[in-house]
Amino acid sequence: MLKTLKMSRQTMRVQDFSMSDAGNHPNKVPFKCALFAVDQPSDGSPHGAGGKKIRISSGVCDQCLHTFVGMALNIDYVNGMSDHDPRFKVAVIEKAYRAMDGYAWVEGYIYGKDFPDVVATIRYYNGLAAEYNWSEYQFGASLEMEASVQNASDAEDVLDVIEFCGTGAAILFAEAAAYKTTSFAARNSKKEQGDVEMTPEQIKAMEDAMKALQEGMTSITSSVQSVVTEVGSIKTDLTNMKAAKEEEEKKTAEEQTAADLKAAKDKVAELENELKEIKAKGTPPAEPERKTFSASSLLSKFGKTDINGGSEVTDYKTFCASVDALDLPSSESFKLKLQAKAQFAEKESV
Structure with missing residues (x-):
C-alpha cells in the first residue's frame, strides 16, 4: 500500500x-x-x-x-x-x-x-x-x-x-x-567577500518583518476566502434565478398548451352543437339544380332571342359571342357553333 x-x-x-x-x-x-x-x-x-x-x-x-x-x-x-x-x-x-x-x-x-x-x-x-x-x-x-x-x-x-x-x-x-x-x-x-553577518537586532527585525508578513498573508487569505464565499453566494443566486426563470418559462408553455387545448375542445363542442341543431331540423334542403344548356335547347332559342336572354340573334357572329358568354366546355361550344353555322347558311340560301 x-x-x-x-x-x-x-x-x-x-x-x-x-x-x-x-x-x-x-x-x-x-x-x-x-x-x-x-x-x-x-x-x-x-x-x-x-x-x-x-x-x-x-x-x-x-x-x-x-x-x-x-x-x-x-x-x-x-x-x-x-x-x-x-x-x-x-x-x-x-x-x-x-x-x-x-x-x-x-x-x-x-x-x-x-x-x-x-x-x-x-x-x-x-x-x-x-x-x-x-x-x-x-x-x-x-x-x-x-x-x-x-x-x-x-x-x-x-x-x-x-x-x-x-x-x-x-x-x-x-x-x-x-x-x-x-x-x-x-x-x-x-x-x-560580500557575506554579511547579521546581529541579533537585525535578526529580531527580520523576525518581526516575517511575523508582519505572516499576519498580512493571513489577512489576505481571509479576504480571499470572503471573496470566494461571496462569489459562491452570487453563483447560488444566479443558479436559483436561472432555475426560477426556467420554471416560469415551463409554466408559461404549459399554460399556453392548456389554453390551445381548451380552445380546440371549445371548437369541437361548437361544431357538435351545430351538427345537433342541423339533425334536429330534419333533412337539409337539396341543393338547387344547376341550370345547364344542351345543344338542342340552345339551338331552339336561336332565331328568337340570344342565348343570354337579350335581343333576337340575327347573325352567326352574334350567336358565337352568346355561346362564348356561357363558358361551356370546348366540345359543346364547338358543336353549337358548327350547327349554328349550318343553319345560318340555310337561312341565307332561302
Missing part, C-alpha cells in the same frame, strides 16, 4: 545537517545532512503512518535512496520553521548515499544569494545552540517521501518500508523534525 509520509512534529532521531563553505558559485551554499537511521525503528510515528513507527532496511535504502537526488528542501517561515512548506523551496539535493555510521545522507546546496535570510537565520540560531547548548534552536531536516509499507513481523507498532520514493525534505528546528538529533550548521569556515 502506497503512503505519503512526512517526518515532522514527531519525536524521531536525526543526525547532523551541516553547511560548508559557499564554494565558487555565489548562489550555492553546500550542505550535508543525515535524513534517517537505517535498520532502526523511528522514535515516533511520521505523518501518514497511522500512529505507527517506521523502519527502513539497508537493502531498501540502497535500492531507493537515489530518488531523493534532484528533490528540493523547503522551509516554513509561516509556522515558525517547525513544519513543511513544499511551495517555499530554498535548496536542492545533488547526492544521496548510505554511510558506515548507519545513516542515509544527502548533500546539495542552498540558494544562498536568493535566500540570504534563510542562511542568516540558520547561522544565527545554530550559533545560539552551539554557544549556549540550546538544542531547541538547532536546525535539522525532515524527509518527505511516498512509501509502500507492511506490518513488521517482530513488532506490532512498526511498519517496515518495502519501497519508497523521496519527494523532498524540509529544513526546520530539530525539536520539530522527524529525527531530533539532526543539525543544520550555518557557519562557514571562511568568509566570502
Whole structure:
C-alpha cells in the first residue's frame, strides 16, 4: 500500500545537517545532512503512518535512496520553521548515499544569494545552540517521501518500508523534525567577500518583518476566502434565478398548451352543437339544380332571342359571342357553333 509520509512534529532521531563553505558559485551554499537511521525503528510515528513507527532496511535504502537526488528542501517561515512548506523551496539535493555510521545522507546546496535570510537565520540560531547548548534552536531536516509499507513481523507498532520514493525534505528546528538529533550548521569556515553577518537586532527585525508578513498573508487569505464565499453566494443566486426563470418559462408553455387545448375542445363542442341543431331540423334542403344548356335547347332559342336572354340573334357572329358568354366546355361550344353555322347558311340560301 502506497503512503505519503512526512517526518515532522514527531519525536524521531536525526543526525547532523551541516553547511560548508559557499564554494565558487555565489548562489550555492553546500550542505550535508543525515535524513534517517537505517535498520532502526523511528522514535515516533511520521505523518501518514497511522500512529505507527517506521523502519527502513539497508537493502531498501540502497535500492531507493537515489530518488531523493534532484528533490528540493523547503522551509516554513509561516509556522515558525517547525513544519513543511513544499511551495517555499530554498535548496536542492545533488547526492544521496548510505554511510558506515548507519545513516542515509544527502548533500546539495542552498540558494544562498536568493535566500540570504534563510542562511542568516540558520547561522544565527545554530550559533545560539552551539554557544549556549540550546538544542531547541538547532536546525535539522525532515524527509518527505511516498512509501509502500507492511506490518513488521517482530513488532506490532512498526511498519517496515518495502519501497519508497523521496519527494523532498524540509529544513526546520530539530525539536520539530522527524529525527531530533539532526543539525543544520550555518557557519562557514571562511568568509566570502560580500557575506554579511547579521546581529541579533537585525535578526529580531527580520523576525518581526516575517511575523508582519505572516499576519498580512493571513489577512489576505481571509479576504480571499470572503471573496470566494461571496462569489459562491452570487453563483447560488444566479443558479436559483436561472432555475426560477426556467420554471416560469415551463409554466408559461404549459399554460399556453392548456389554453390551445381548451380552445380546440371549445371548437369541437361548437361544431357538435351545430351538427345537433342541423339533425334536429330534419333533412337539409337539396341543393338547387344547376341550370345547364344542351345543344338542342340552345339551338331552339336561336332565331328568337340570344342565348343570354337579350335581343333576337340575327347573325352567326352574334350567336358565337352568346355561346362564348356561357363558358361551356370546348366540345359543346364547338358543336353549337358548327350547327349554328349550318343553319345560318340555310337561312341565307332561302
